[in-house]
Amino acid sequence: MWFPRLASDRALRTCPVDAPFALTLRQSNTEWVHCLNARAERQGLHRGMRMADARVFCPDLVSRPARPDLDARFLAALRRWATRYCPWVACEGEDGLVLDVTGSTHLWDGEAAMLSEMRMRATRAGLSLRLGLADTRGAAWALAHHGEGIAPPGAAQEALAALPVAALRLGSETVTALQRLGLRTVGDLCTTPRAPLARRLGPDLLMRLDQALGRQPESISPEREPPHYGVRLTFPEPIGLVDDVMGATARLLEALCAKLKANEAGARTLVLTLRRVDQGSPHVELRLAAAMRDPARILPLFERGVSEVDAGFGIDQMRLEAKLVESLPVQQISASAAPSGPDRQQDLVTRIGTRIGLENIQRFLPADSHIPERSFLIAPAAWSAPESGWFSPRPRPLRLFPPEPIAGTGNRPPRSFRWRRMPLSTARATGPERIAPEWWLEDDNWRSGLRDYWHVETRQGRRLWLFYTPQNPGWFVQGEFA
């Protein structure tokens, strides 16, 4: 199956244009024609020409930017659609599908009926389609791209004989070289001695020829369906009690977790959608602190969310989907691992996270900096692992606060000062410890330049972390020691 105008057909399906139409692709600062519709092709435009030239040829050309990513998705959707004809379907290039219909044509009353059915459906969907059917993948490609038709079994050579050599999936240089030699059709090529051809044009040409004629095998490998983690449950009668909803959730979870287990994956975000009789669909989102697939552990975490849902006149369908899935390999159960260590903590983090947000549960991670505020990192606990390596060469305060100015002059700590309305007097001061700003990072708090830190013990008991900024004289309190 070849869709010669896949990209423009896709764009025109959503908003049809009754005029010559082109999709443009911007490459190295020039607009190129990426794909055209039939009317534009009749005006003499062709793919790969500059957009500016195309506009000169055809002033009423309508154009839109091309979206290759959407085209690829569209082709993937078509591939899924094509599994209605046979299970063995693969994508062929950017705009084709290859189907292995061996043994499934009789379901459609023969090959010709099957092809006409395909053509009918494609036309109804607004897609131009060209079909080729043959014994081999290469021959079918040749027929689809250069003169449609069905090659009868075992007669690929006759069917291909009249087609140009380009039908053999060759590079443009090889095609040009063959034409210079006077070999214009596949039939010419078949009657030429093989050895000089291989010597002159490389083994690739003969491999393609053999593939088309069935002398060399070529397989079709269908793509794997990506696993879909969604399950649903429809009820004959609407339900409304929390216990019933939880019971149904338990059933859904069991099915979903079995699927996750088969793929060695764990869910990170789960969404439970409850469709009500009145078409409302409240949903409960559960973000887990770690990837998991144990239904017994996940179920209690849903309790809070489910109890908040308004059931209205009843719920008649429930759908559970794992929106975010991470790989979770099977692990050996070891005797040394505590049965209720980190797992229980992660459950707790999840449960707290449903109330205050999962990113608000944090842990400290060490960082390599002398700047007090940057000597540690705060990371969400759900997405980080605890790290050790806490080391500071000098004692550090227990609490840090934004610098609070105090009255003081000179580069020695003031003998007595007021801080937070408390009169304090210095009994002992240890220091200074000079910390220079990290010039490679912008930080407004360090605009005042160097800091000389002092550990000041006051007669009143409080042990404070003071600093003096020699380049911009002033005294500040930044922390309190234990």
Place this chain on the structure above:
Amino acid sequence: MSSLPDPFQLRRSRVHEACGPGATTFAAIAAGAQDVLWIRESWQTESLNPLGLAPFLDPSRLLLAQTRDQTDSLAVAEEALKDGAIPVVVIECTRALDLREGRRLQLAAKAGNTTGLCLIPEGMGSNAAETRWRASPVLDPSESAPGDSTLMHWEIIKNKSGTNGAWHVRWDAASRRLHVVSPVGQRPGSQNVPG
């Protein structure tokens, strides 16, 4: 908590309170070598410094929960105490707990066999608390370890199942032990130092 000498051991399955300028240190020492959940409100500008905590507890075993207001803090605390996965829960309170809130925390701690510790502003204790401590740093007149002194005055000012008392304590960061020392002025050879 096992390393603490007897009077300082907070009873399990109960919620305790600590106030005074040294309350953070008290909480850090009380938590010891256990997993801790530290609940505080996110608007506060003061922050905990893990490097400063490191002599008292392992910062990698600390989880921080930043809440929007005290109602959230209490809800998180109740959930964590009831669950029992984290043995120590520290709650930084910004307003007084009423009897109902304090009692709910007690019941949650009992259900989960965990220890709760509320850091409260001075004079805002709840009647439901098992013990209430006041911790304040004290100037260490001895010149033994300048810059590394941790002399504190710990006072138990409410005790539901025991007597009140007051001690001078010092934390030994190398051996991670708490030492009870005699009050300043009563030690041999230091009579003339004013207390």
